[in-house]
Amino acid sequence: MREIPTPTYQYEIDRLVAAYKRAVVEIQRELERLDLTDLSRANAQAALVEVARILASLNEEAAAWVEENIPQAARDGVVRALVSLGVVETVEEARSIARFNRLNKAMVDAAISDMQTDVLAVTQNINKRVRDAVRKATADAMRANLSRGINGRRTIGRDITTGIRKQLGDAADGAIRDAAGRVWKVNTYVDMLARTKLAETYREATTNEAVSRGALYAVISRHGAIDSCKYHEGRIIRLTGEGDPRYPTYDQIKASGQCFHPSCRHSFSPLRDPNKLPESVRERADRQAELGDKALATGKRNPKDVE
Numbered sequence: 001m002r003e004i005p006t007p008t009y010q011y012e013i014d015r016l017v018a019a020y021k022r023a024v025v026e027i028q029r030e031l032e033r034l035d036l037t038d039l040s041r042a043n044a045q046a047a048l049v050e051v052a053r054i055l056a057s058l059n060e061e062a063a064a065w066v067e068e069n070i071p072q073a074a075r076d077g078v079v080r081a082l083v084s085l086g087v088v089e090t091v092e093e094a095r096s097i098a099r100f101n102r103l104n105k106a107m108v109d110a111a112i113s114d115m116q117t118d119v120l121a122v123t124q125n126i127n128k129r130v131r132d133a134v135r136k137a138t139a140d141a142m143r144a145n146l147s148r149g150i151n152g153r154r155t156i157g158r159d160i161t162t163g164i165r166k167q168l169g170d171a172a173d174g175a176i177r178d179a180a181g182r183v184w185k186v187n188t189y190v191d192m193l194a195r196t197k198l199a200e201t202y203r204e205a206t207t208n209e210a211v212s213r214g215a216l217y218a219v220i221s222r223h224g225a226i227d228s229c230k231y232h233e234g235r236i237i238r239l240t241g242e243g244d245p246r247y248p249t250y251d252q253i254k255a256s257g258q259c260f261h262p263s264c265r266h267s268f269s270p271l272r273d274p275n276k277l278p279e280s281v282r283e284r285a286d287r288q289a290e291l292g293d294k295a296l297a298t299g300k301r302n303p304k305d306v307e
Helices: 010-032 041-084 091-097 102-147 158-172 186-212 250-256 279-298
Strands: 174-177 183-185 217-220 236-238 268-271
Touching: 010 041, 010 102, 010 158, 010 186, 041 091, 041 102, 041 186, 041 268, 102 158, 102 174, 102 186, 158 174, 183 186, 186 217, 186 268, 236 250, 250 279
Parallel strands: none
Antiparallel strands: 174 183, 217 236, 217 268
16 A cells, blocks of 8 residues: 545635635625615615626636536545555556546536535525625615605614624625534635535545555555544555455444545555555554444544543
């Protein structure tokens, strides 16, 4: 088994996050131009048309990013399998022969579709939040004028306009609401989404290539994790349900949430026979297996809850 560095895709992820940041700033500037002292439904609708244009452009940019980077992550996963299994000697050789087998072709198509759906959900959510905020701002501005019996300009109190401005600005920077009811900032959510999807694609492509070549096992990568991943670094796993049941499967560890979680940096290097690993690697794997099994038994994700 040969290990190679796991790609971080930091540059690619930063590009996608930057696109969303730019769109949020453009939307916020558009909303700031709204004259709250004389805000009509017609003016509000004009602003929403411009917001829709900004989001449509963002959707096109995000779709192109997905089409480019999901297949690249899959190719990198194939390369890892080829090098780890000794099919080739170098990464350069692996890249020259890397092709998608039937499993990986189907996986890449599905991953692209899933990612497209996820990024579209972000812009749809921004659009809905902005529309709701603009409608509320319009109603609040009109109500403020009517409550004072004034229909002229510059009559709304500063405290009211400040509150409305904040609502509008916050609406543009809310990407998604999770199951716990938390609204994620756009850049944080998109970063997590991209990092997770690329890593999952990379690991799945590695698995598909390895299994197609008769390799059912792998060793989890190490980078000195400080969260619950640290109990699984360097341990041996099964890539499928086949093989020696002494080793947990990738799906079992992922399902625990302790490793291969969202934004997780860990990957694995495939191998055909764990018994042929160097003694030092097997000893480390055995030590990690004890810690990892304890962590799995507790079901805890915080290392302090395991130790």
